[in-house]
Amino acid sequence: MTKSVRRTINVELLNRLRDVLGGRRVSHSHLDLLNYARDLWPRSLIDVSRGELHHLPDLIVWPETTEEVSRVLRVCNEMRVPVVPFGGGSGLTGGAQPMCGGVVLDTKRMNRLERLSEQSMLAVCQTGILGAKLEAELNRKGFTMGHFPGSLGTSTLGGYLATRSAGQAATLYGKIEDIVVSLQAVLADGTVMHTRTAPRRATGPDFNQLFIGSEGTLGVITRAHMRIHLLPETRAFRGLVFKKLSSGLEALRLLMRAGVRPAFVRLSDEEDTAYTMNALGLEVKGCLLVLVFQGRQTLVELENEMAINICRQAGGRDHGDEPAQHWFSHRYAEYYRQSPIFADEGMIIDTVEVATTWSNLEKLYKTVRTALAKHVTVLANFAHAYPEGCSIVFTMLAKPEPDDGYKLYDKAWDAALNATLKAGGVISHAHGIGLLKNKWLQKQNPAAFALWRGMKKRLDPNDILNPGKIVLDGEAAC
Amino acid sequence: MLKKFHKEIEYCTYCPKLCRFCCPVGNASGNETLTPWGRQTLLHLVGEGAIKWGREVALNVYRCTSCMLCREYCDHELEIPKVMEAARIKAVQDKVQPQEVVEFKNFFSERGNPMGDDLQARLRSLLPASLFNPDAQVVYFPGCVMIYNYPQTIKNTFRLFEAMDVNYVACYDAEVPCCGVPLKDHGYHDEFVENAKKLEAKLKNAKVIITGCPSCTYTLKTVLPEVGVQLTERIYHMSEFLAPLIAEGKLPIRRPYAKKLIYHDPCYLGRYLEVYDQPRNVLNEVCREAVAEFSWNRNKSYCCGGGGGIPVTNPVMARDIARERLAEVHEGSKKSLVTACPSCMRAFEKADDRVEVLDIVDVLARTI
Numbered sequence: 001m002t003k004s005v006r007r008t009i010n011v012e013l014l015n016r017l018r019d020v021l022g023g024r025r026v027s028h029s030h031l032d033l034l035n036y037a038r039d040l041w042p043r044s045l046i047d048v049s050r051g052e053l054h055h056l057p058d059l060i061v062w063p064e065t066t067e068e069v070s071r072v073l074r075v076c077n078e079m080r081v082p083v084v085p086f087g088g089g090s091g092l093t094g095g096a097q098p099m100c101g102g103v104v105l106d107t108k109r110m111n112r113l114e115r116l117s118e119q120s121m122l123a124v125c126q127t128g129i130l131g132a133k134l135e136a137e138l139n140r141k142g143f144t145m146g147h148f149p150g151s152l153g154t155s156t157l158g159g160y161l162a163t164r165s166a167g168q169a170a171t172l173y174g175k176i177e178d179i180v181v182s183l184q185a186v187l188a189d190g191t192v193m194h195t196r197t198a199p200r201r202a203t204g205p206d207f208n209q210l211f212i213g214s215e216g217t218l219g220v221i222t223r224a225h226m227r228i229h230l231l232p233e234t235r236a237f238r239g240l241v242f243k244k245l246s247s248g249l250e251a252l253r254l255l256m257r258a259g260v261r262p263a264f265v266r267l268s269d270e271e272d273t274a275y276t277m278n279a280l281g282l283e284v285k286g287c288l289l290v291l292v293f294q295g296r297q298t299l300v301e302l303e304n305e306m307a308i309n310i311c312r313q314a315g316g317r318d319h320g321d322e323p324a325q326h327w328f329s330h331r332y333a334e335y336y337r338q339s340p341i342f343a344d345e346g347m348i349i350d351t352v353e354v355a356t357t358w359s360n361l362e363k364l365y366k367t368v369r370t371a372l373a374k375h376v377t378v379l380a381n382f383a384h385a386y387p388e389g390c391s392i393v394f395t396m397l398a399k400p401e402p403d404d405g406y407k408l409y410d411k412a413w414d415a416a417l418n419a420t421l422k423a424g425g426v427i428s429h430a431h432g433i434g435l436l437k438n439k440w441l442q443k444q445n446p447a448a449f450a451l452w453r454g455m456k457k458r459l460d461p462n463d464i465l466n467p468g469k470i471v472l473d474g475e476a477a478c
Numbered sequence: 479m480l481k482k483f484h485k486e487i488e489y490c491t492y493c494p495k496l497c498r499f500c501c502p503v504g505n506a507s508g509n510e511t512l513t514p515w516g517r518q519t520l521l522h523l524v525g526e527g528a529i530k531w532g533r534e535v536a537l538n539v540y541r542c543t544s545c546m547l548c549r550e551y552c553d554h555e556l557e558i559p560k561v562m563e564a565a566r567i568k569a570v571q572d573k574v575q576p577q578e579v580v581e582f583k584n585f586f587s588e589r590g591n592p593m594g595d596d597l598q599a600r601l602r603s604l605l606p607a608s609l610f611n612p613d614a615q616v617v618y619f620p621g622c623v624m625i626y627n628y629p630q631t632i633k634n635t636f637r638l639f640e641a642m643d644v645n646y647v648a649c650y651d652a653e654v655p656c657c658g659v660p661l662k663d664h665g666y667h668d669e670f671v672e673n674a675k676k677l678e679a680k681l682k683n684a685k686v687i688i689t690g691c692p693s694c695t696y697t698l699k700t701v702l703p704e705v706g707v708q709l710t711e712r713i714y715h716m717s718e719f720l721a722p723l724i725a726e727g728k729l730p731i732r733r734p735y736a737k738k739l740i741y742h743d744p745c746y747l748g749r750y751l752e753v754y755d756q757p758r759n760v761l762n763e764v765c766r767e768a769v770a771e772f773s774w775n776r777n778k779s780y781c782c783g784g785g786g787g788i789p790v791t792n793p794v795m796a797r798d799i800a801r802e803r804l805a806e807v808h809e810g811s812k813k814s815l816v817t818a819c820p821s822c823m824r825a826f827e828k829a830d831d832r833v834e835v836l837d838i839v840d841v842l843a844r845t846i
Binding site: 029030032034035045048049050052053060062088089090106108111128130131132136139140151152153154333336340342343 | 485488489490491492493494495496497498499500505508509510511516519520522523526527528529534535538551552553554773774806
């Protein structure tokens with residue numbers, strides 16, 4: 001009956017894991033396996049719409065402590081069973097798909113904000129905590145972590161760390177690698193390792209960075225010390241419109257150079273302004289730049305004033321606070337559109353998020369945009385601005401023919417990432433590699449890729465941790 | 479299957495799980511299947527013929543507290559508990575409902591209520607006979623959970639009426655003591671309709687009905703008309719009835735309530751009936767200190783775990799959900815929890831005996 005393959009239960013594995021966790025926190029229910037067979041990679045929307053889920057795990061486990069994670073990994077390592085660490089399953093690249101079956105290790109029962117140090121401005125968290133829950137807990141106590149990805153309601157801290165996530169306020173608070181201070185990770189053989197909590201260090205290479213972005217292939221991150229900030233005293237909103245995209249980009253670059261740090265930045269190209277912003281109820285022509293400043297009143301007022309002056313000098317027309325305020329209050333709305341777009345219009349929506357330096361930004365934009373536009377409708381915005389450069393988020397809207405399957409989707413991605421490499425960009429700014437981008441990762445930097453393979457072999461000689469991801473090609477790893 | 483809910487099922491299946499952080503069952507279990515996304519995906523896969531509708535799928539549709547918090551975080555305003563309710567009805571029709579549910583329904587049918595005791599006798603022993611007037615136009619309907627677990631709150635209700643010179647309210651005699659919501663929650667539609675008809679016979683003359691329980695208020699006011707039973711339109715929760723009287727100064731307050739309180743919005747009173755201000759207004763009239771708020775409050779209030787039949791089908795989960803809500807009560811200075819729903823009170827008391835849990839009526843009664 002089922003179009004998904006049922007796997008044979010490994011009774012010894014089941015019993016050993018039950019010995020570790022008890023019966024209630026180990027599942028081999030076929031229905032659970034189906035719900036752990038996909039993450040939010042839009043490609044799997046096609047699969048689930050047809051009732052075809054191809055990559056089911058054998059078991060799901062819910063450890064509650066680092067010690068339990070360690071014991072689970074020891075069992076799996078001894079038995080050479082793949083383990084896929086799983087937070088919210090909100091990744092967009094197939095990174096949490098259990099390509100080779102095995103055990104899905106769901107971290108969401110490790111979900112506590114364990115301690116908050118007001119003196120050192122640190123939050124000590126288990127990594128299975130959902131972003132929205134963590135932020136709500138911190139807000140209640142007067143703090144924020146400043147990390148607001150679009151997936152905030154469904155993604156976990158561990159997921160952020162494992163994929164090098166960026167939030168909408170990354171320009172002010174940094175990406176997740178800037179927010180984490182130290183972490184605890186469990187290696188494939190069950191060894192628990194910690195990095196020491198200190199503001200900065202000069203103790204050799206930074207082992208935090210070994211695990212951040214490793215997408216569950218080198219270890220399971222179970223606890224982290226995260227930087228926190230006081231809740232903002234006030235916010236200021238500004239919307240400015242530029243006739244030309246290049247003027248808007250120049251304004252953004254000058255803001256960064258002047259040390260002005262809006263928390264939220266989004267410069268839309270003309271198409272994004274027309275489609276996305278107008279869908280949010282903003283009737284604007286041209287390229288809309290929204291800026292949201294937050295923090296201490298005096299600083300916010302000063303930065304807002306500086307930003308208006310810089311943007312005006314670069315050719316921006318000041319539209320007051322309303323466009324930015326409106327965008328801010330609807331900033332998660334675009335993520336809800338995925339369902340009607342797919343269910344009602346038969347279209348797939350996905351985002352290609354790349355980054356480069358200011359000097360190369362327009363070239364990257366034009367090259368990728370041209371390549372993508374041959375296959376799909378393209379909109380673009382520039383968010384997450386930094387002193388050195390900026391990310392570009394291309395939104396693609398693809399309408400595959402009924403029998404097309406993945407063809408159109410895959411062609412668009414091929415075109416986008418080939419163009420990104422050709423134009424000197426990096427193939428991901430914040431969503432990670434997973435199954436989607438590993439082919440291009442190798443091309444992006446062959447020497448680094450070889451080094452990565454070596455580390456993987458050293459840290460996980462039996463290749464049990466999330467096999468097929470980042471450095472190996474999907475099913476070929478199984 | 480469930481064609482009427484095609485949009486809900488498809489939208490949820492293809493959604494990036496944007497409401498998942500607020501689902502009490504999803505949070506308590508950590509399981510993807512037990513989120514709105516996971517349950518709806520299963521119904522979608524049934525529709526696609528990928529899996530069979532049967533006992534295993536049905537078990538998962540019974541794992542929803544009906545709290546409706548997911549709707550508050552859904553831009554499409556999808557009401558997932560209604561899909562779960564329809565799926566439960568189908569489960570009962572197809573005889574694939576969980577065994578605990580069958581046993582619960584049999585118990586209810588044998589005893590005439592979900593508590594098992596003679597609730598009519600219990601109620602009559604609480605109050606003087608003069609308060610049971612079958613011809614009264616204004617009737618107080620306490621609800622079965624209140625009669626069984628909180629008789630003192632019923633006594634306090636009539637103490638308040640007396641103190642405010644409200645002498646026109648009679649107590650419903652509880653021959654049919656339950657509004658039927660547990661039958662509805664468990665998918666027993668026909669039995670729910672049968673119970674509704676019995677209630678109609680008992681309550682048809684009432685011009686005003688006041689209840690002590692928000693799920694009774696919602697059921698009598700909104701659900702019964704959906705099955706063809708139209709009682710009076712003037713059906714109120716106790717807090718709605720009391721608020722204007724207290725605002726007019728009818729309650730003779732002798733000593734303001736001095737202990738610190740935190741107010742919990744019951745799901746049925748809040749999201750279902752949209753009654754948020756009246757309980758707060760009533761409490762703030764009689765409390766010396768402002769009543770504290772949970773960080774998740776009003777339409778974003780978090781569930782107590784007592785709804786949707788979860789205490790029957792999964793008592794451990796119900797307890798875990800209640801404990802998550804109660805964690806905030808233990809922070810900072812000592813306080814008691816006050817709410818306006820006997821099912822919430824019961825859920826909290828069963829989960830944690832360190833917390834004093836009160837109905838707003840009990841708080842008011844302590845001030846006169």
